[in-house]
Amino acid sequence: MNPQRRLLLRSGLLPVAWLAGCGREEAARGPQYLTQSPLAGQGVVRFGVHPLHNPQKLHQVFDPLMVYLNRFITDVRFELEASNNYAHFEAKLQAREMEFSLPNPYQTLIAQDWGYRVIAKLADDNDFRGLIFIRRDSRIRQPLDLKGRTVCYPAPTALAATMLPRHFLATHGLDLRHDVRERYVGSMESSLMNVVRGQVAAAGAWPPPWRQFQRAHPVEAAQIMPIWQTEALPSLAVMARLDAPEARTAAVLRALEQLHVAREGRGVFAGMGMEGNHFRAAGNADYAPVRAFLDKYTRLMGGA
């Protein structure tokens, strides 16, 4: 090949070479990882609520309370801690993962042993009692009519909806171990729906979930009715972990005492099914009746 031709060929291939260079890959760069949050944010205070709703519903109801607290107390940020179920919640209680918590009365007792103390409780205890539902068209008129029938409850540790009804039935002539079949269906709504559908003869629940059920499912609710109610026990408490700063605990208490007049308060109480209720200051001693009932219940039920 003479030099002229070689030059020609080189000139002709120049653009091709240039094009080939264009296809080079760019270097990939993902996120880099650090051991501390790059956000110089405030400290997070976890506020656990017992799973009276599924996590998203619970978030819907109680996130306003977090907003309220964050407005009231500005040096830290309150964050709602939801749980998938009671076991999950209790495990986190026991692990002391949350600085403040709103457990149910039963958990209020056991949490005292895990390092929490009561700082406030709902003022009105009247709602905290058990209700036993039957279908309206049922011919059950007294507890003994349940003999041979099936009764359902949300969960074994549900104080108002399970323990108080069972105690009632047991103290009204039924031998729970033999006379009836008992079934735990996971939640209040599930419990009531079992009655509506006639899959059980009776079901345990308590007033707040009943009121919510009436609103949510009016047709179904019209088919059932509470036939018996139990005695009342102290209602829900707010607990603080023992190592929580005293000032912050006091601030939270003051905030809770004002909640019912705050704009967020109505939604929070309605979400709990406790419309018209409010918080007041309380201590561990306020829950002595619960401890007494549990002792009585344990003795009565034995291995049941």
Added chain:
Amino acid sequence: MSLRRFFFGSVRRQLVFGVAAVHAVMMSLFVWDLATRQREFLLLRQTEQAETLTQTLAVSAVSGLLTHDVAGMQELVNAQDDYPGIVFVMLLDAEGRVMAHNQPGRVGLYVDDVQTLVAAPTEAGTVLLSKNQALVDVAMPVKANGRGIGWARVGLGQGETAARLHAVTQDGLVYTGVAILIGALLASWMGRRLTARLYAIRRVSAAVSDGRLARRAPLMGDDEVGQLGLDFNRMLDDLTRHELELTRFKSALDEHAIVSIADAAGNIVYANDKLVSISGYSREELLGVNHRLLNSGTHPPGFFQGMWHTIARGNTWHGEICNRAKAGHLYWVLSTIVPFKGSDGRPEQYIAIRADISARMAAEQALYAEKELAQVTLASIGDAVVTTDADGRVTFFNPVAERLTGWSNAAASGRMVGEVLHLVHEDTGDMVANPVDQCRKHGVAVNLAQHTVLLKQGGGELAIEDSAAPIRGKDGRLTGVVMVFRDVSDQRAMAHEMAWQLSHDSLTGLTNRREFERRLQALLACPGPGVRHALLFLDLDQFKIVNDTCGHLAGDELLKRLSVLLQGLVRGEDVLARLGGDEFGVLLENCPLEQARVIAEKLRQHVRDFEFLWQDKRFEVGVSIGIAPIDAATSSIAEVTAAADMACYAAKEHGRNRIHVHAIEDLDMERRHKELHVAGGIRAALEENRFTLFGQEIRAIGSQGGAVEHYEVLLRLRGENGLLQSPALFIPAAERYGLMGEVDRWVVSNTFDFLARQPHLHLAINLSGLSLQDEAFAGFVTRELVRNRIDASHVCFEITETAAITHLGLAVGFIRDLKTWGFRFSLDDFGSGMSSFTYLKNLPVDYLKIDGAFVRDIVSDPIDRAFVETINRIGQVMGMKTIAEFVESEEILHELERIGVDYAQGFGIAKPVPLEEIAV
């Protein structure tokens, strides 16, 4: 440079390279575009997949994040780890802490770019943190009840698709290379085919360049190249034809003009035969030599500098050059030098075309010399000369014309002559026709109208006399007009004065007898029915007393004052005249006799009341007034004059200082009486020889004259009472009654008789107009001459100017006749009654006697002095001797001496004495 020549030095290579380059560029663009589109498509899909994965993860991670269900979240993450191309999958809480990650070691750490996530707008759902082929990094906020509680984040690489894309691109490159190769080969083939014919044309072009003009390109088909061949052949045909034409032009030019070509340095590189011929150099001597060879050295250095300045800038130069031939003689050429520029924009060649104009230049120089001569001549002459072209535009003003008009030659040139020469009539001020225009109009010489005045530029006026004459070309056509004029202000002023003198009495300023008679004649010439006029004759009483006791000066002063007095008493239209001596006349037009009488009475009264003081003496004068009516019946001046004269005489006779109105009946009586009286008196005097002769010396002024004694002979009449009478008393009567001829003869006889006894004297004899009319008088004189045997040259006859002019023809004949005998002649009273010097030229007199009225006041009156000066100069110019009368003092004599008057006469020189007393 070699690369450039390689590509663009050959059409064939340009074609090959061009086609190859187009192929390469087009194919490369195509492959590049395809690869780009594919890559973009893949990236789009990659992004969509990453977003879908992220959304899925975000939706399912709500509960896990709310409940901090780490295990549950890890399961979600693990479930997506198997997706092809996954780089990372993670769930982050609101603080950016890794809650779950497909690389478990990352859990519990924080991502560094959490701020980016927090700051990113979340309305769009996903946040695209990185988008390229290596990694599409997408995050999506996990929300519970509208509040962000954490993020789901997926990083997705390309995986296999990148490799597939690369393979496609490689294939494309191979295709491109093949296409370029095919294109280049095809272009090479086409190039050879196209350019073969171009090379053929090129070969023809080279042949033509070598001079083979007949070569033509072969016919090569109908396409553009074939057409080019045809056009090229046509161009060669045109070229051949133009070359032929140029050759012919050149030979024609060489026949006509002197042509040379010079290089940039001015060295001759071509010279035609004409140049060889006119310069005398051979062609070999001229070529390669600088043009300076021909320099004549007659032009100033700046001339050639200017020429070079022009042509070196690329401009054509025209001009006339004087060159020197080899033989040394000079020749003139009209040259045009045209510079031709080279590619650098500077002249590289000059073509000079010349025409021999030596003959023309010689003619021009001759013409210039002629013109110069003419202009110098015009500038030197004393008259103003103005020339115009045929249209009347000024072409030349000589210096005198410039001075007289106030226009410079430069300013006037080119203007219409009427613009610069404003000519008006001296009396009316009306514009008069410009002689130039008249001359142009009529084509003949024109003299200026009399009384023309030139209005000068910038004010002032000038009396001029002028004429205009046509200038004609060779063919007889009018090519211009020459106008000549001169300043005649002095002559014109003098003529005015002369005219005034002719009609006025010089002493009193009143109308003189001549004018008075003219007016009277005019009045009689147009008689009207019922129109009545009156004539008054005034004669002063006791005037003689004043004159005799105090001298002429006092008498003259009295007359002047009385003139002023009388002039104030007559009406504006009336004519008051001094008729001579102490006689005055008043012509009252349209004045009935009664009114005339009233006016006369008024005059008489005022004169009576007038007191004249002279050197402490007081005089009272009176006046006798005669009135003669003038009506249709009045037939002549003589009649009415005689009537008034007689009436006046009657008034005197009746006791002076009174008025007498003439009556028809006493006319005859008076006339008779007077005739008898006067005529009888003169005749008696002649018979009784009571006339006697006096002589008054005429003395030469200054050194001239020597011992010659001149006397004017004066006539006196001794009355019956033995007293001498002044000629003023009897000469008017002698003239009126025709007795002067006899008186003159008596004077001549007696003077000649005296001269015979005293032959050394020179005597001047006064002759009356009557004698001039007497044809026998000259014979009488010559007879007396012969009888007395005297020298005629010692006799000078004095004739008054008035008499001479009145009978000019006779006077001239008489003078010529007697001058042949040797007699001398003198023109008396010159200036008093003269209207023009013109007459003077016709009167061959020897002496000019300047009127004493001018001489008397010569010391105090500059106008009189100017008159005397002028008359003296004119007289002397005409070869006459001048004599001043009335020289009454030494001062006057000195003044006359200064002026240069030849002779003086008067009381200041000598008083008249009886002739016999001179003869000592």
